[in-house]
Amino acid sequence: MSQLEVEKDPIEALRGTFRRHASGVSVITLLDGEGKPVGFTATSMTSLGANPPLASFNVSRGSSSWAAIESAEYAAIHTLGEKNLELAQKMAADHTKRFVEADWYAGPYGLPIFGAATAVLIVKIREIHSVESNAVVIVDVVEGLLGETDPALLYYQRGYMSPGKHLS
């Protein structure tokens, strides 16, 4: 009836389960207390409600962007397509090199905007819930910037992928 094997270690259980799960890829940007751009690649961004429009994402409180998230009022959530592979990689690598290229501009509220993204949600940070060394960030959508509908970028099995065939 079941081909499932018990994994009693919860850390190994989480690891094994998320190897079997795919995620969409976002880049979240904001300004730090000095007005400098900060940001990171996230695979946890998801919709929370349609009316009013809400989204959420998870972040490590040890991340280079954490101090900015705690103090900022607004953020920009970029959804990425296949063509944004290098942007996803860059925003997950050395945080001191994430804004050195001229591939972004200052958008609404001065937020750093990567114009090549498939879409950008301009959001207001509404609630932050710290959980152990992590946090859940809940945001209100203020407005959006909509671009090309390039196939969505996915993260799966420790690498980036494009969507495959429609099943339904």
Add this chain to the structure above:
Amino acid sequence: MSQLEVEKDPIEALRGTFRRHASGVSVITLLDGEGKPVGFTATSMTSLGANPPLASFNVSRGSSSWAAIESAEYAAIHTLGEKNLELAQKMAADHTKRFVEADWYAGPYGLPIFGAATAVLIVKIREIHSVESNAVVIVDVVEGLLGETDPALLYYQRGYMSPGKHLS
């Protein structure tokens, strides 16, 4: 520099953005106050931390499973593969017909387990944060059940898909 068009209506901005974003698909099950199985298909399930292992998912407080989520101590989070397309569809359709077939069994803590899933996290509900008519649910991973590594099921552009080619 940017091919992005401004969408001032935040509801339309959210809609347009999530048309460009892909998600992994989960099925979350639990027991209601009478011990009956309830559950639903979710595209918001994501990791929150590795040590201790934590996950989160979002749910509408108007959903048929909401009362059970508020009162339950444990839940089962199933990750789905391509072969689980019908399970994803069934658990998103008429809630009175979700457990009529004999494709599940009572697992740890009596939780309803679909043995065909690619993996199952047995989780303890830790925090629930209500936001407007929705809620963010934060859970601790207790143990897991690991199955076949069937290609992960995706939800994208209002339909189910399989992963495509590796980009990196």
